[in-house]
Amino acid sequence: MTPIVLAITGASGAIYGVRLLQTLIAAGQTVELTISPAATEVLQHELGLKIALDHFTFEQLLPPRANWPANSPLLKYSLDSLDPSALSGRAGPGDSTAAGVVHYHNHRDYRAGIASGSFLTKGMVICPCSMGTLSGIAHGQSSNLVHRAADVHLKERRKLIVVPRETPLSSIALGNMQRLSEAGAVILPAMPGLYHEPTSLIDLVDFVVARICDQLGVPQRLTKRWSEDQ
Ligand SMILES: Cc1cc2nc3c(=O)[nH]c(=O)nc-3n(C[C@H](O)[C@H](O)[C@H](O)COP(=O)(O)O)c2cc1C
DSSP: OOOEEEEEOSSSOHHHHHHHHHHHHHTTOEEEEEEOHHHHHHHHHHHOOOOOGGGOOHHHHSOOGGGSOTTOGGGGGTOSOSSGGGGTTTSSTTOOSSOOEEEEEOTTOTTSGGGSTTSOOSEEEEEEEOHHHHHHHHTTOOOSHHHHHHHHHHHTTOOEEEEEOOSSOOHHHHHHHHHHHHTTOEEOOSOOOSTTOOOSHHHHHHHHHHHHHHHHTOOOOSSOOTTTTO
């Protein structure tokens, strides 16, 4: 299956990236994953997840419920598990029969497939996206694999979805978003709506993850759509 690239960077809202990965895998997608060093600090601070970028394992990011410590910050998200099987029936219509696959790439590995335009993908998501990464891409820096893969998606005119998380926004950040939008990226801020009547933190997270999946064309039933069951 043609893969989707997911980059997790060091903005607040690490749960958005983790929940998106869980959803994509449960929907049977192949995910090319890369994580910035700053993201590991946020993943540790916000979710209690310890990520070793040079010795990465899938379970570090999506640990089964049995492995959560009693004081895990994950508990406040009312999730049974981060294991993709916990999303059965919500990742797509009657789906989840075939679990997806994750291929991890170190942020320094410019030899990874996703660093080249000849490696085909369905698109790339940066979730969450820090202002630093936003700037790096807007100015063509390619100073790590996240920047480089994003640059490739822009030059190949493939879908690039950027999920910035910052407030308020400086004119520098706004200018960088405009540059990326004009270059073809979709700017999809981590800015949940409230019209789906959320009752938990994960309902807010799922609003954003659902909008990303819609952009990628990945079926999901994470949240009610407007005018559904009204
Ligand atoms: C706990 C924590 C939360 C952060 N939240 C944000 C944020 O919401 N937005 C942002 O742009 N940067 C945030 N930062 C700062 C970025 O991590 C920092 O600018 C870093 O250099 C970004 O690097 P990266 O884009 O390679 O991940 C945060 C840092 C930490 C430690």
